[in-house]
Every structure is written in structure tokens, then in C-alpha cells.
Amino acid sequence: MLILRVVTKLKVGGVERGLLEEVSIIEKSAEFNYIIFVIEGTNKDFFNGFDVSYHNSSKELITNFNPDRINVLLCNKKIINIIFLIRELNLLISSLDVSYIISSLWKSNIISIIVRVLKNKKIKLISFFHSSSYAHYIDRLVSKSAFLVSDKCIYDSLSTKMIYKKTDVTVTDVIPFVFKDNLCCNDIINNSNPYSFVFIGRLHSVKNISHAINIIYEIKSRGLNPKFDIYGPDEGEFSLLLELVNRLDLSKNVSFKGVLENADFNKILSNYDFLLQTSLREGMASSVIEGMQRGLIPVVTPVGQIINYCESGRNSIIIGNDINEVVNNIVSLYKDNRLNEVKFNAIKTVTDMPCFNDRYSNFLSLL
Known part of the structure; x- marks a missing residue:
């Protein structure tokens, strides 16, 4: 199963620490593979130690797609280039057998929501929420829209889940950001x-x-x-x-x-x-x-x-x-x-x- 993982930027942070853990899981899986769609920046050192192929455009990624490796598209754009980003994301979905988009944070959610609406039910959207409050008005608007449009939602904690009025006690949609290491x-x-x-x-x-x-x-x-x-x-x-x-x-x-x-x-x-x-x-x-x-x-x-x-x-x-x-x-x-x-x-x-x-x-x- 091919999953398109949309992130804003490869940097030091909790969301990105989780992304590294996701990649570690995907590398060991015989069933799943990732295309990582990065909106901003070109940090090629972020995935050091992983078997990753980098690409600079959707066309290049499609032409050189390697199903045995995790493929990373570095768009190196800003959210103001939203039309370009939507086209690139849409091209990947149209050309490759993508089953799901998983998206984190408001900039990633904007383009993922639009592509999900354009593609209707041809692609399923999973929104991953990471904060128990909103950063600003745009974050509130986009996050609530993502919650409504998404086929599935996952949360980094129960407190994050609560702001979307999700009070059920099921925890299958809560992915706690607890990364355990073997320490003395x-x-x-x-x-x-x-x-x-x-x-x-x-x-x-x-x-x-x-x-x-x-x-x-x-x-x-x-x-x-x-x-x-x-x-x-x-x-x-x-x-x-x-x-x-x-x-x-x-x-x-x-x-x-x-x-x-x-x-x-x-x-x-x-x-x-x-x-x-x-x-x-x-x-x-x-x-x-x-x-x-x-x-x-x-x-x-x-x-x-x-x-x-x-x-x-x-x-x-x-x-x-x-x-x-x-x-x-x-x-x-x-x-x-x-x-x-x-x-x-x-x-x-x-x-x-x-x-x-x-x-x-x-x-x-x-x-």
C-alpha cells in the first residue's frame, strides 16, 4: 500500500521526530511504503541512516520511482505557491497507485484538503493532529476543515483529541508521541x-x-x-x-x-x-x-x-x-x-x- 505523507518542513521538532519513527516502521514493513511530500526546504540530512531517494519534482519522482525505497519530494516552496503545490501533489496521485494521504499541521492540511476534494473518493485523507489548542485563526479554520473532510483522524494525545469534541474513550486513533530507547x-x-x-x-x-x-x-x-x-x-x-x-x-x-x-x-x-x-x-x-x-x-x-x-x-x-x-x-x-x-x-x-x-x-x- 502506497501512502503519501505530506509535511511542512524537515526540521527539529516533535512532529518531525514522529516522522522519523514512522519512516523506521515503514522501512521494516513489507506491506506499506511512503512518498514523503515536503513543502518547504531541502534538508537532505534529515533522513540520514535511512534508505531514501530524493526528488525535486513530481515528474522526476514518477519517472524514477523506486518501490523498494522511501521516496522524498523536496518542493522547496512556500504556502503562497499553493497552486504549484496542489498540482505537484495531484500529479503524484494521478500517476501512482496512492491509497492514502496522511497530513500534519495547517500548511500541509490546506493542500491535502483541496486535493482530497478535487479527487473526491479516489483518495482517502488522514489528518494527524498534534496540539491541544490552535496556533492562530488560520490554524483553527484549516484544522477544523481537515477534521470534517478527512476519512480518518489521528491524534498525538487525548487532550488533542478533545478539542475536536471527540470524547469517546477509544485509543486506536491516539498515537502518543512516546519514543522509547533502551537506556541504563x-x-x-x-x-x-x-x-x-x-x-x-x-x-x-x-x-x-x-x-x-x-x-x-x-x-x-x-x-x-x-x-x-x-x-x-x-x-x-x-x-x-x-x-x-x-x-x-x-x-x-x-x-x-x-x-x-x-x-x-x-x-x-x-x-x-x-x-x-x-x-x-x-x-x-x-x-x-x-x-x-x-x-x-x-x-x-x-x-x-x-x-x-x-x-x-x-x-x-x-x-x-x-x-x-x-x-x-x-x-x-x-x-x-x-x-x-x-x-x-x-x-x-x-x-x-x-x-x-x-x-x-x-x-x-x-x-
């Missing part, structure tokens, strides 16, 4: 770097990183020496955050490290005790899960699905309105010698979760 629990727990924090994600206003920096400032104001490393691509916030760091005299405490490659996760994350994330909205929050299974204690805002797996004082620290209380809770883990206990609970929380691989494989088997 004892080595993780016994390693500690006091007051070390990390953030992994986009430098975007929705991540509210300035609030995280203010927490670091409060820790330092108590005579402590916190370290906060920020990993991720700039999406409009870097200059503002750098200005804040300099204004608060935190240049020796806060560092911007650029993009963290997936292959470096284990090595890098072993250097920290906490994952600090002050997002305004999330879905499953895969970076929090990634940190927890590596023994990092999440210091997080209670948004999206986070409220359903993070319990303050047991496996995490929940950020409320009072920064002083947050810092008190962090400091008390060291003073009360509870750091390893909470680290262990964080690891166990993820160990007990259903994982992306199993749920997505099951979902494919039901198509």
Missing part, C-alpha cells in the same frame, strides 16, 4: 549536575522561553549557579531572548546551543538534571517525554497532555503563577535528598506508557 536506569540516576537545565525545541513565542530564563534568574539571585542550555532553531525569538539574557546578566548561565541532532540526544541530555519548558501550549510534548525517560526531571507548565503524566513533587515540578514557589521546589529536591527518587519516578512514568511505534504500527494494520 542506574547510570542515569546516579549522574547529577546540580541546577543544570536544558530546553529542546523551537525558539518560538509559543514556547515562552523568556519565562524559563526568568526562573533561572530567580535561582541565581539566591546565590546559586544555575546552567541553562537552549537547543533548537530560531523561529523569531533568538534576538529577544539574547537581549533578555544580557539585561539580566545571565550570559554565564544561559547558552544558546543551536540544533540538537537526534543522534546526540543521549550524550547531551546526560549532562542535566532538569528539562525546563514553559510552553503556552503543547500536545503530547515529546521533548518532555524524551527527557523523562533519560532521567531528567521536567519543570513544566501544565499544558496539553503534560497535566496527565506529570505530577508535581513525584515525577516533575509543575510551574504555577509563583516563580518563588517553583524555585523553592527545585532547591528542596537537593536539600531533602529527593533528586534520585523523582528521577526514578520520571523514568518509570515513561516506561509504563504506550509507545508511538506500537500504536502507529497498529493503526497502519487497520487501514
Whole structure:
């Protein structure tokens, strides 16, 4: 079965981390294959380690289509080139035996919806939703339209599913962004770097990183020496955050490290005790899960699905309105010698979760 997977861009993020897991599943499958349709950019390093063929146009892909490999079309366009993108997507569907389109995020959903309507029932659309709130009005409009037009919908968490008024308890359409790795629990727990924090994600206003920096400032104001490393691509916030760091005299405490490659996760994350994330909205929050299974204690805002797996004082620290209380809770883990206990609970929380691989494989088997 040939599936056309439509994504906006190949970059570091939860959705894209899930895409890598999807590709890993597809490569092992004798029944399914992917064409990955990428709207923006030409990041050919993203699929390093996978057996992938890259193409620059639908015509080229059709001519050189390799059924034994995953074929990736890099359109390198913007959503304003929507007519071109629709034509390219439509040409693939018309020329190859595509059974389904799977689409994520609003830009991908726009062109997928239009092609689904144009093709009527000749192609089936599956929309994959990843956030428990909308980014903006256009996202709300497009996402709701995708929900109505799609033949099937899948969600990264129950909290995401709820905003589409889906209150049924079935979980076959929930694909949790929990990516499990085989890690040594004892080595993780016994390693500690006091007051070390990390953030992994986009430098975007929705991540509210300035609030995280203010927490670091409060820790330092108590005579402590916190370290906060920020990993991720700039999406409009870097200059503002750098200005804040300099204004608060935190240049020796806060560092911007650029993009963290997936292959470096284990090595890098072993250097920290906490994952600090002050997002305004999330879905499953895969970076929090990634940190927890590596023994990092999440210091997080209670948004999206986070409220359903993070319990303050047991496996995490929940950020409320009072920064002083947050810092008190962090400091008390060291003073009360509870750091390893909470680290262990964080690891166990993820160990007990259903994982992306199993749920997505099951979902494919039901198509």
C-alpha cells in the first residue's frame, strides 16, 4: 500500500521526530511504503541512516520511482505557491497507485484538503493532529476543515483529541508521541549536575522561553549557579531572548546551543538534571517525554497532555503563577535528598506508557 505523507518542513521538532519513527516502521514493513511530500526546504540530512531517494519534482519522482525505497519530494516552496503545490501533489496521485494521504499541521492540511476534494473518493485523507489548542485563526479554520473532510483522524494525545469534541474513550486513533530507547536506569540516576537545565525545541513565542530564563534568574539571585542550555532553531525569538539574557546578566548561565541532532540526544541530555519548558501550549510534548525517560526531571507548565503524566513533587515540578514557589521546589529536591527518587519516578512514568511505534504500527494494520 502506497501512502503519501505530506509535511511542512524537515526540521527539529516533535512532529518531525514522529516522522522519523514512522519512516523506521515503514522501512521494516513489507506491506506499506511512503512518498514523503515536503513543502518547504531541502534538508537532505534529515533522513540520514535511512534508505531514501530524493526528488525535486513530481515528474522526476514518477519517472524514477523506486518501490523498494522511501521516496522524498523536496518542493522547496512556500504556502503562497499553493497552486504549484496542489498540482505537484495531484500529479503524484494521478500517476501512482496512492491509497492514502496522511497530513500534519495547517500548511500541509490546506493542500491535502483541496486535493482530497478535487479527487473526491479516489483518495482517502488522514489528518494527524498534534496540539491541544490552535496556533492562530488560520490554524483553527484549516484544522477544523481537515477534521470534517478527512476519512480518518489521528491524534498525538487525548487532550488533542478533545478539542475536536471527540470524547469517546477509544485509543486506536491516539498515537502518543512516546519514543522509547533502551537506556541504563542506574547510570542515569546516579549522574547529577546540580541546577543544570536544558530546553529542546523551537525558539518560538509559543514556547515562552523568556519565562524559563526568568526562573533561572530567580535561582541565581539566591546565590546559586544555575546552567541553562537552549537547543533548537530560531523561529523569531533568538534576538529577544539574547537581549533578555544580557539585561539580566545571565550570559554565564544561559547558552544558546543551536540544533540538537537526534543522534546526540543521549550524550547531551546526560549532562542535566532538569528539562525546563514553559510552553503556552503543547500536545503530547515529546521533548518532555524524551527527557523523562533519560532521567531528567521536567519543570513544566501544565499544558496539553503534560497535566496527565506529570505530577508535581513525584515525577516533575509543575510551574504555577509563583516563580518563588517553583524555585523553592527545585532547591528542596537537593536539600531533602529527593533528586534520585523523582528521577526514578520520571523514568518509570515513561516506561509504563504506550509507545508511538506500537500504536502507529497498529493503526497502519487497520487501514
